[in-house]
Amino acid sequence: MVCSYWLRGRCNRNPCRFLHQELPQNTHYQISNQFRKNCWQRNPDSDSKSASSLTSLYRSSGSTPPKCSSASNQSHRNNRERTLYSDQKGEWDSTNLRCSSSPTRAGSSSGNGITQKVIGERVCKYWLHGNCVEADRCQYLHSWFKGHGVFKLAELNGHIKAISGIVLPSGSEKLYTASGDGYIRVWDCHTGHCDGAVNLGGEIGSLISAGPWVFAGIKNVVKAWNIEYCADLSLDGPVGQIYAMVVDHDMLFAGAENGTIYAWKPNKETNAFELATTLGGHNCAVVSLTVGGGKLYSGSMDNTIRVWDLNTLQCIHTLKEHASVVMSLGCWGPYLISCSLDQTIKVWFATEAGNLEVTYTHNEEHGVLALFGMFNSEGKPILLCSCNDNSVRLYELPSFTERARIFAKEEVRAIQIGPGGLFFTGDGTGQVDIWKWQAEPTSLAS
Secondary structure: OEOHHHHOOOOOOOOOOOEOOOOOOOOOOOHHHHHHOOOOOOOOOOOOHHHHHHHHOOOOOOOOOOOOOOOOOOOOOOOOOOEOOOOOOOOOOOOOOOOOOOOOOOOOEOOOOOEOOOOOOOEOHHHHOOOOOOHHHOOOEOOOEEEOOEEEEEEEOOOOOOEEEEEOOOOOOEEEEEEOOOEEEEEEOOOOOEEEEEEOOOOOOEEEEEOOEEEEEEOOEEEEEEOOOOEEEEEEOOOOOEEEEEEEOOEEEEEEOOOOEEEEEEEOOOOEEEEEEEEOOOOOOEEEEEEEOOEEEEEEOOOOEEEEEOOOOEEEEEEOOOOOOEEEEEEEOOEEEEEEOOOEEEEEEEOOOOOEEEEEEEEOOOOEEEEEEEEOOOOOEEEEEEEOOOEEEEEEOOOOEEEEEEEOOOOEEEEEEOOOOEEEEEEOOOOEEEEEEOOOOOOOOO
């Protein structure tokens, strides 16, 4: 129930036992109904080639470790790499590379001549704490989002520092979150309750999953858990904090603070991961990794992107178009998309000569921290971009038209997608928000 005093801008209780936000228009998507429908559970399908060896590890030896009673025994698929809509064939040219110059907001006037109040782009800081007394007179937003087609489903609280990773392994009924507080928390997808927490004893820089494996990067080591057989391993070798990881070609790649990328391969005979090679070249920490088209892409605090051939593990290109840290990378069909603290999102395309060139640059007013891709309820590709103004923009590709914007208490550095139009964001306070796309309302002819 929405607080009646908050609706009039006069609630002074913090916390208040009633809602201080608008209810979603479509009441069919209530939180309790979503949990009963197992809405977080990712439907398993066949394992992809990149996770085949990882999945088979612990199945090859004669003595199989006992299975976890609480873990799902369904087949697992490789972790969805940060590859954006690899089956889409978007095109960037002078006609469709347009971004709305004025984001969606209440208009200054309407067709009937009635003047409407223009709402600011920022969330009211007093509303965040439940004590704004301006009500309709407030010039700032009183909502966690603006735009259409998306609403907040639930909040997960428990971490006390910034969220550094969110994973929902294929076939699992558990959501895993990692934080700078050193804990990995495990959340039940049916109830939203925290089922347990593991203290790794240090800040967690990255968290991914691949098949039945969950990998967490901390200083000087990568921790690995097989959630199907309750096995845990330590992958030694890295120097410094692990900021990014990705799995492809039956190898785990991890970007470290010293600028080196470490690569491990699973050994079926020893049921362990062995360090296969290291990739050197960056002068500063590697903070982003992605794979696509037989290439590994790495972004660094040295402001460059390096392109590695996954067959030879040799660097074939060094991209130097960004002016600051390359925070996040993703692939969409033949395109590479990168974002940086230089307040730009760049779209790269391979020329006939095989070089990567920037085909479009999207400018933001703030540094861009992370990006991820998904489809909305209409099947359109959406790029989620978090900025260091505590917001996440939702752009429709390839036009970069802003469809919606969501807000957080602090910067969002972790984004993950789920089944059925779900996606997750983790902010600097340690809060994880669960969002859902809903169908666009149908216009009624007058």
